[in-house]
Amino acid sequence: xxxxxxxxxxxxxxxxxxxxxxxxxxxxxxxxxxxxxxxxxxxxxxxxxxxxxxxxxxxxxxxxxxxxxxxxxxxxxxxxxxxxxxxxxxxxxxxxxxxxxxxxxxxxxxxxxxxxxxxxxxxxxxxxxxxxxxxxxxxxxxxxxxxxxxxxxxxxxxxxxxxxxxxxxxxxxxxxxxxxxxxxxxxxxxxxxxxxxxxxxxxxxxxxxxxxxxxxxxxxxxxxxxxxxxxxxxxxxxxxxxxxxxxxxxxxxxxxxxxxxxxxxxxxxxxxxxxxxxxxxx
Amino acid sequence: xxxxxxxxxxxxxxxxxxxxxxxxxxxxxxxxxxxxxxxxxxxxxxxxxxxxxxxxxxxxxxxxxxxxxxxxxxxxxxxxxxxxxxxxxxxxxxxxxxxxxxxxxxxxxxxxxxxxxxxxxxxxxxxxxxxxxxxxxxxxxxxxxxxxxxxxxxxxxxxxxxxxxxxxxxxxxxxxxxxxxxxxxxxxxxxxxxxxxxxxxxxxxxxxxxxxxxxxxxxxxxxxxxxxxxxxxxxxxxxxxxxxxxxxxxxxxxxxxxxxxxxxxxxxxxxxxxxxxxxxxx
Numbered sequence: 401x402x403x404x405x406x407x408x409x410x411x412x413x414x415x416x417x418x419x420x421x422x423x424x425x426x427x428x429x430x431x432x433x434x435x436x437x438x439x440x441x442x443x444x445x446x447x448x449x450x451x452x453x454x455x456x457x458x459x460x461x462x463x464x465x466x467x468x469x470x471x472x473x474x475x476x477x478x479x480x481x482x483x484x485x486x487x488x489x490x491x492x493x494x495x496x497x498x499x500x501x502x503x504x505x506x507x508x509x510x511x512x513x514x515x516x517x518x519x520x521x522x523x524x525x526x527x528x529x530x531x532x533x534x535x536x537x538x539x540x541x542x543x544x545x546x547x548x549x550x551x552x553x554x555x556x557x558x559x560x561x562x563x564x565x566x567x568x569x570x571x572x573x574x575x576x577x578x579x580x581x582x583x584x585x586x587x588x589x590x591x592x593x594x595x596x597x598x599x600x601x602x603x604x605x606x607x608x609x610x611x612x613x614x615x616x617x618x619x620x621x622x623x624x625x626x627x628x629x630x631x632x633x634x635x636x637x638x639x640x641x642x643x644x645x646x647x648x649x650x651x652x653x654x655x656x657x658x659x660x661x662x663x664x665x666x667x668x669x670x671x672x673x674x675x676x677x678x679x680x681x682x
Numbered sequence: 683x684x685x686x687x688x689x690x691x692x693x694x695x696x697x698x699x700x701x702x703x704x705x706x707x708x709x710x711x712x713x714x715x716x717x718x719x720x721x722x723x724x725x726x727x728x729x730x731x732x733x734x735x736x737x738x739x740x741x742x743x744x745x746x747x748x749x750x751x752x753x754x755x756x757x758x759x760x761x762x763x764x765x766x767x768x769x770x771x772x773x774x775x776x777x778x779x780x781x782x783x784x785x786x787x788x789x790x791x792x793x794x795x796x797x798x799x800x801x802x803x804x805x806x807x808x809x810x811x812x813x814x815x816x817x818x819x820x821x822x823x824x825x826x827x828x829x830x831x832x833x834x835x836x837x838x839x840x841x842x843x844x845x846x847x848x849x850x851x852x853x854x855x856x857x858x859x860x861x862x863x864x865x866x867x868x869x870x871x872x873x874x875x876x877x878x879x880x881x882x883x884x885x886x887x888x889x890x891x892x893x894x895x896x897x898x899x900x901x902x903x904x905x906x907x908x909x910x911x912x913x914x915x916x917x918x919x920x921x922x923x924x925x926x927x928x929x930x931x932x933x934x935x936x937x938x939x940x941x942x943x944x945x946x947x948x949x950x951x952x953x954x955x956x957x958x959x960x961x962x963x964x
Contacts, residue, residue, distance in 0.1 A: 405768070406765055406768055406769070409761055409764060409765055409768065409928060410761065410765070412761070412928060413760060413761035413928065416888070416890055416926075417888050417890075419888070419889040419890075420887065420888040420889060421889065422887065425887060425888070426888070427725060428725050428727070428731065429888065431721055431724045431725045432721055432725075432760075433760055433761065434721075435717045435718070435720055435721035435724070436717070436721075436760065436762055437761065437762065437765050438717055439713055439714055439717035439718075440762060440765050440766055440769065441765070441769065442713045442717070443709060443710050443713045443714075444769055445710070445766050445769060446766075446769070446770075447766060447767070447770060449710065450757070450762070450763070450766045454751070454753045454754055454757065457739065457742075457743060457753050458743050458746045458751070458753050459743075460739075460743055461739060461740050461741075461742055461743005461744050461746065461753075462743050462744060462746065464740045464743065464744065469736070469740070471736045471739050471740050471743075472736055475732070475736065478695060478714075478715055478718065479691055479692065479694070479695035479715065479719065480718055480719065480722060480732070481732070482691060483688055483691055483692070483719050483722050483723070484722055484727050484728075484729060484732045485729070486687070486688055486691065487688070487722065487723065487726055487727060487728070488728075488729060605702065605704065605707060606698070606699050606701070606702040606707070606708070606711065607701040607702060607703065608698055608699075608701075644698075646691060646694060646695065
């Protein structure tokens with residue numbers, strides 16, 4: 401019990417973590433408190449602003465459902481998601497780059513066979529997606545579990561449509577013995593991230609655009625390899641340089657090639673890193 | 683669209699706030715992003731830890747109701763609330779010190795008269811609380827709106843009791859013409875902050891005690907004066923040096939004096955600061 405100035409208070413709070421059994425948790429919490437306090441001191445945070453922050457975080461939490469993750473979206477637009485992706489262990493040369501997970505992944509997507517239509521009625525221009533999953537020495541990876549998900553041409557993921565009772569433009573398939581895969585879907589289109597929640601309020605207050613460049617989400621998991629979470633982005637998209645979640649990497653941009661029959665073809669080859677001793681991501 | 687290292691990414695995110703019309707908002711968000719990114723880099727935050735953080739914040743938001751504010755509780759135990767209180771404009775000498783607001787304030791508490799019983803059936807040892815509300819030159823402040831709230835002897839605020847249909851140990855009264863006030867209530871007792879939510883999980887994981895020293899909450903508002911949000915703490919309490927929300931200040935500790943008739947008497951005199959040009963707190 402003392403009259404603490406701000407530095408003393410920060411030390412006092414950090415000191416309360418001394419008995420934390422998990423040393424890593426102690427390290428993370430101590431650093432979090434130091435940086436959070438430094439922020440408040442830096443801007444001389446007022447009581448009104450503190451309460452506005454409390455209310456914003458509360459609304460963000462209450463916007464979350466089993467199919468809507470507003471905190472991931474907030475992390476995305478503040479660049480924290482992409483920063484964390486960048487902090488992952490350095491991968492061997494040639495490994496496909498990772499990007500943000502995004503708020504729209506759903507576990508237990510429909511199981512599909514190679515050649516199947518992932519769209520399942522989602523509106524959009526038909527396209528065929530093919531590619532391969534290999535290791536860094538070029539070895540084909542058979543039976544890799546490939547989750548793919550995307551928005552439709554109206555900019556919505558299936559989980560954003562309240563009247564939909566089945567998955568659309570979302571599925572899980574496995575690579576063939578030679579590492580190849582193929583599925584039908586619809587052409588990815590640019591779309592705005594959801595603006596009907598606190599993150600939308602933040603973007604509006606800061607005059608930031610919600611438009612993401614067109615992309616197709618992939619999560620690829622295989623025994624003995626690091627899980628890869630990434631997107632493939634559409635070459636030529638207007639928003640490649642202004643992605644609100646900072647997810648674009650040049651190596652992830654590919655061409656959706658128009659065909660004579662009016663369809664479109666995308667081909668992308670993925671390379672996974674060998675598993676490290678640390679636990680897999682998800 | 684570039685391959686951003688972490689410093690470049692932080693600059694890129696901060697740059698996206700350039701068009702924010704409200705310059706103060708721009709300043710606060712830019713600083714927030716810099717400090718948050720610095721934290722992630724400092725601890726080399728992993729994907730698993732990032733996701734654990736997302737899930738923790740989501741659960742915290744979802745624990746909030748109209749009578750339970752888990753984000754305020756989180757801010758309290760991380761010392762951010764008390765830090766922000768300390769950042770308030772320096773007050774003239776003699777002004778009663780402020781402390782944390784806490785998560786259990788409820789607007790529109792029952793209106794009471796001086797002499798009334800605030801307890802309204804809440805279990806506890808009876809006591810009488812008296813005091814005064816004055817300005818820094820000693821002038822009595824008449825008609826000051828005094829909100830008072832406290833836990834009962836079992837450690838619960840009324841809003842924590844799901845079977846209760848009326849307010850208990852919570853009320854609003856006004857100072858008399860001479861600035862004095864008086865009400866009956868129950869003796870404040872030490873109690874643990876709620877541990878059935880994410881904040882409880884955090885305290886358990888860090889082996890921190892949830893026990894707050896006994897205290898009585900006050901919010902005092904009067905025309906022409908700064909709103910005061912504070913507690914009066916009980917002298918001799920076991921937990922004065924280990925308050926989990928870091929709220930104790932020596933000047934706020936007072937004696938609940940036992941009387942010959944078995945009751946207890948608390949007297950505390952409050953001094954409000956003259957209003958400043960900035961808007962009032964709440």
